[in-house]
Amino acid sequence: MAEGNGKISKVTTETIINEIADEYKIPVQVVKNVMKGTKRKVAEHIGKGEAVQLTGFVMITPQYRAARIANNISTHQKETIPETVGVSIKAGVDIKREAAKLSPADWKPTETDK
Numbered sequence: 001m002a003e004g005n006g007k008i009s010k011v012t013t014e015t016i017i018n019e020i021a022d023e024y025k026i027p028v029q030v031v032k033n034v035m036k037g038t039k040r041k042v043a044e045h046i047g048k049g050e051a052v053q054l055t056g057f058v059m060i061t062p063q064y065r066a067a068r069i070a071n072n073i074s075t076h077q078k079e080t081i082p083e084t085v086g087v088s089i090k091a092g093v094d095i096k097r098e099a100a101k102l103s104p105a106d107w108k109p110t111e112t113d114k
Contacts, residue, residue, distance in 0.1 A: 046087060056094040063088040 017035055021028040042052050042060065051061040067083040091099070 053092075055092065057092045058095065059088075059090045059092065061088045061090075062086075 013035065017028060017031045020026075021031045024031075042054075045052050046060060046062055049062050051059065053059045063086050065084045065086050068081050069078050070081050071077075072079050
């Protein structure tokens, strides 16, 4: 469970795998293989320039990022960052519904967080 005020407790892939295996009474190795295959297939499709929609969960889309000038905070020099292709990740309706249950007051940054 998260601690609030932007302090997030991290749940690992291993935790999710074990929870699914327990919930559905299937071997952990089967869940690991499905998770590994899902990650591989999503990456393959993104690598082909295709958007991936896991309905209700997430939409992942290749995203063009234009070249830009940035300030190097170490050297205080301007640097050119070349154009790239990154990814855009948008939460699906199921994820948004669960996030909406969180109390905004628990996540509002405090003065010490700024």
